[in-house]
Amino acid sequence: MKLIGKTLWTSLLLVGIAVVQNGGSESEVLRLHVAEAAAKSAPASDYANHPAKDAISHGLQKGYLWKYPDGKFHPEQTVTQSQFVASLVAIRQVSEKESVPALPADHWAKDIYERAQKAGILANVPVNPNKLLTKEEAALLVFNAWKPFRGEKMKGYTNTGALVTWGWMEPAPKGQAKFREDLPVTRGDAAKILRYLWQDKWQLELGRQYHDEFKRSIQVNQDTITGVVPKANDDFLLSVTFVTKDNGRIVYKNGESFSVKLSETKKFLVFGISNKKDSSNAGTFRYSNLPDMEVINLTQQFSK
Structure with a gap:
């Protein structure tokens, strides 16, 4: 109403x-x-x-x-x-x-x-x-x-x-x-x-909803971080990227669950939402200082 x-x-x-x-x-x-x-x-x-x-x-x-x-x-x-x-x-x-x-x-x-x-x-x-x-x-x-x-x-x-x-x-x-x-x-x-x-x-409002859903799924148990990448509609690609200590990448996408050893990764992960139709950025969030889960909103700006 x-x-x-x-x-x-x-x-x-x-x-x-x-x-x-x-x-x-x-x-x-x-x-x-x-x-x-x-x-x-x-x-x-x-x-x-x-x-x-x-x-x-x-x-x-x-x-x-x-x-x-x-x-x-x-x-x-x-x-x-x-x-x-x-x-x-x-x-x-x-x-x-x-x-x-x-x-x-x-x-x-x-x-x-x-x-x-x-x-x-x-x-x-x-x-x-x-x-x-x-x-x-x-x-x-x-x-x-x-x-x-x-x-x-x-x-x-x-x-x-x-x-x-x-x-x-x-x-x-x-x-x-x-x-x-x-x-x-x-x-x-x-x-x-x-x-x-x-x-x-x-799309930015939808991106925040996806991020909130992702954040609620995260759990840290000693050396392991687990969670689920939300399952987006066909227009959006959601991904979680972990950077390994040798600068490699471990990527999980729409609807996938993950379980990653913190001791094998650097101290951050990135959650991103992109529009597959035009590649526009609907949200980028960096979790630094793992396992403390400090979140920095890096959503693409006009100035970049």
């Missing part, structure tokens, strides 16, 4: 943004929410043949994207700061708030921006809800939103360059500088970026 409540809140909020931005009355929000729900089940309309069709459909289904009151998505329109921020807030599922003095108390975007402020999404971002975003501005919001999950952006790059290098933003068209920061971000472009974020958050 909590998830349903959050989804309903997000839908009402985002439809309200669309209404106000298009000159409608705030009292129309509830009526248009019903129309929005119907539009979600309708044919893809104006994005049916768009390159971002799958990403748009995913976002509408998961509740972090929305259509306009006319039932269309308008994928070629430049995304506004408030639209992009609202999607980031919805994906992060931010509930707590922090004051945003730049917006008056009765501003239509106040609630969204207060949640974004609390989550750190607005760090070094001038508040301007109606601003049409460039790639650099959108990339900054992404790195702000994802700092708790992936750390700082790669050093030596602009936000655009770092996000393009990471693979979450498309480079400029051929014949132009690859990392052009001034290009606009369309709503279709934004849908692709946001789907990467939703999927990454999902």
Whole structure:
């Protein structure tokens, strides 16, 4: 029920943004929410043949994207700061708030921006809800939103360059500088970026669940450490790697049990979760100082 409540809140909020931005009355929000729900089940309309069709459909289904009151998505329109921020807030599922003095108390975007402020999404971002975003501005919001999950952006790059290098933003068209920061971000472009974020958050959360299951299975009895590598679904590869004293490797994978002599290994083991579809890292945890089980989270960072 909590998830349903959050989804309903997000839908009402985002439809309200669309209404106000298009000159409608705030009292129309509830009526248009019903129309929005119907539009979600309708044919893809104006994005049916768009390159971002799958990403748009995913976002509408998961509740972090929305259509306009006319039932269309308008994928070629430049995304506004408030639209992009609202999607980031919805994906992060931010509930707590922090004051945003730049917006008056009765501003239509106040609630969204207060949640974004609390989550750190607005760090070094001038508040301007109606601003049409460039790639650099959108990339900054992404790195702000994802700092708790992936750390700082790669050093030596602009936000655009770092996000393009990471693979979450498309480079400029051929014949132009690859990392052009001034290009606009369309709503279709934004849908692709946001789907990467939703999927990454999902797989990192799943990775932590697998790690917790693995950690609970570990037992140490004198010189022997035993445990079980959780059995992941077909999309993920889980592995436990022991490094032997001669720098060899002993590896156990999905669903396998292990029993290893501590006296034959170095003082650590590594538990890793990787996505087999794209080789992305869903979690890496190093257990050092065996048998004390001190855990260090080495999950891949943006800066690496």
